[in-house]
Amino acid sequence: MTSTTDETTPPRHDHIFRNALIYDGSNDGPLPGEVAIAGERIVAIADQGTIPAGPATREHDLKGKALAPGFIDSHTHDDRIVLDSPDMLPKISQGVTTVVAGNCGxxxxxxxxxxxxxxxxxxxxxxxxxxxxxxxxxxxxxxETTPGVNVAALVGHSSLRLATMSDIGGKAAASEIAAMLDRVDEAMENGAAGFSTGLFYPTNAGADADEVSQVAARFSAHGGVYATHMRDEMDHVLDSIAESVDTAARAGIQLVISHHKCAGVSNWGRTRETLPVIAKAAAGQPIGIDAYPYAAGSTNLRADLVTDTYRIMISWSEPHPEMTGRDLADIAAEWSVDLDEAARRLDPAGAIYFQMDEDDVRRVLAFPLTMIGSDGLPHDKHPHPRLWGTFPRVIGHYARELGLFPIETAIHKMTGLTAKTFNLKDRGRIAEGCFADLVIFDPATVIDRATYEDPLQFSVGIEKVFVNGRLSWEAGATTVHRNGRLVGGRAG
Structure with a gap:
């Protein structure tokens, strides 16, 4: 590496990172060197000791620690929390500098x-x-809020349907689809990044592939992407993959299969089937998937997901908040009722479902097209630990401890790959001209601390986080210097 700084003029560098182990987001191995930023951008990348300091430069001696692009959380439900708790401590403390919100429809x-x-x-x-x-x-x-992280916002199909349809139980009428398309145009013209569906959910399940492809095609015309929580991730997972691939092909749009899994005990091991199917389809059209590094998922407490074949933990309950954080089976036993009746009494509620196999999780994480997304639910009283621990867990547990892939691959899955998939221009890489979204971490110690029993825990090993060129968070801090913005689409 060599500096591009013109030595005949005084350099204007706000920050210089020296003695860094640079992971540039490309999936290439790390290289020692130094990086300079000015304003919001990276302006120089060089060999050790070759970037001259200017009068206003702040120097950071990393002492061999890692410098990487800020992590991009490819799958979140942070739409509201970026406004209500804009410091975004659960994410920025993990090294996340951009969240993709608006998922699952x-x-x-x-x-x-x-x-x-x-x-x-x-x-x-x-x-x-x-x-x-x-x-x-x-x-x-x-x-107006200026959250602590950048926000790439998808528009959900359930939200579009509820805004335009009188009866969401079936397919939208032509006039209702036209009303949705007007809202698509407005959203994309004002900075939305794309479209999401949650065909698994009642508010979206009535839409057939024709309705979805019509709406997705309009997003495609504006340069958007399409992320889907498929219709079925259990027994009919292959049918749902085929529907997703075909719908995206008809719409001519980048497809992201959300939180890919083979859920339910009877489907454990079926990623051996699903991943080759996705890989084959991806040879002919743009397809990505996202995943979180845990064998449990979380959503509303639903009658169709209640079973005694896997553990279910309650993450919140309106009528029985005292049961938050307890297992459904224990609650049912205490009440002397079956699981279904206990779930009925707890509803409306949320739950954590231990419905996946660890070997499947590892296969999905190692798949070359997989991005990292937390899928955390920040409004849950007792959230899944993925909200606070996803990114350090991928690096510390799956890359360093298990050797599932090299650390540079882990970084690529949460930076460069994600930025490319979601059209996040000049983000996700350490390269001259890119935005200075950066994270400094210790690759020898970084790890998650959040657990299912105690989920609100900071990870360790993340030392400093920069968002758009500004030092936004340091280890041990509870204050964030907020510098995030809307990104993606026409937002830039």
């Missing part, structure tokens, strides 16, 4: 409610959370 905009929002939209809060009849309203709120 659920987005704050463009929909409002007169009463409680239906499940799963209640995962983002009550009717007071839904204040944004247009995407422009949501974009304005982000700009």
């Amino acid at each position: 659920i987005s704050l905009a463009p929909v409002t409610f007169d009463g409680p929002p239906p499940a799963p939209l209640n995962l983002l809060g009550g009717k007071e959370a839904y204040q944004f009849p247009t995407f422009a309203d949501y974009a304005r709120a982000i700009a």
